[in-house]
Amino acid sequence: MRWSRIAEQDCSVARALSVVGDRWTMLVLREAFMRTRRFEDFQVRTGAPRPVLAERLRTLVDNGVLERRRYSERPDRYEYRLTDKGRDLYPVVVSLLRWGDRWMTGTAEPPVELRHRACGHQMHPELACPECGEWVDPRDVDATARR
Amino acid sequence: MRWSRIAEQDCSVARALSVVGDRWTMLVLREAFMRTRRFEDFQVRTGAPRPVLAERLRTLVDNGVLERRRYSERPDRYEYRLTDKGRDLYPVVVSLLRWGDRWMTGTAEPPVELRHRACGHQMHPELACPECGEWVDPRDVDATARR
């Protein structure tokens, strides 16, 4: 199967990856959550090659994850901002961050620290079940196909 | 910058992606969480080309996400199982699933349903702050670089 047809799988993970599963795309989103908005800044901070970045931004806009908004006329300049659909990817990026902190930093301190304004604490977010409020362990979950 | 040097960034997201950020890798993990263990099954269920799958399994094993365990001698047969490090990627896969459910299924029912054995309910896991127990909204979080 070709990667470009990955969205045809009847699976939400596959369909999500058809939008955000390409190289560099997650790093673009990481930057977007760090309030990066401009092409040059995305380019320098992610390290993505310029043609690749241009293409990724285009498809994120086409898929409604970012919106391209003019912030200057003469010359026309555009910035890229997260939409609601894009902001909803926060758990994905944070989960990657958490995993990298735990398993990929060796003995060093994690490079970034999250602080929760609501409670003022340094934060290590985890998945919880909204019904019972418990932290989710994969071995407590049954996944069943509906079709 | 080359993708192969992505792990050199001082960022946990980048380092996580150096292990799980390649095409097909997340689908392999999706299957692993669905209790797939064998090469043939991974191949059919993810749709990844065989040489790509072989390479992905190898690097996941090299990175300690999967372990390769012999389940038969004569002929030698191996299966791939999640390690603790691999199981800890569950929030990433589930977050992708949730996002795909919300934004990529149109009006249809999500293809997979999660059920929490602890409480018996159908489950839609969310990120929460362990300190205060609140659900995490990206706008309530400050991310600050430590170096």
Added chain:
DNA sequence: CCCGTTGCGTTCGGAATCAGAACCCACTAA
């Protein structure tokens, strides 16, 4: 007026990866 700079891309190769089909090997079962 000319020159350098900024911002945002596109164009153009060669290099790396991918994708699909075929093949290989060890064993088992009919």
Added chain:
DNA sequence: TTAGTGGGTTCTGATTCCGAACGCAACGGG
């Protein structure tokens, strides 16, 4: 003996990547 299974590897053409260079519109200074 032939077919099938499990787990790969090899081969080749098609994509994709990547880095450097270029384009273009405006702006700022001398």
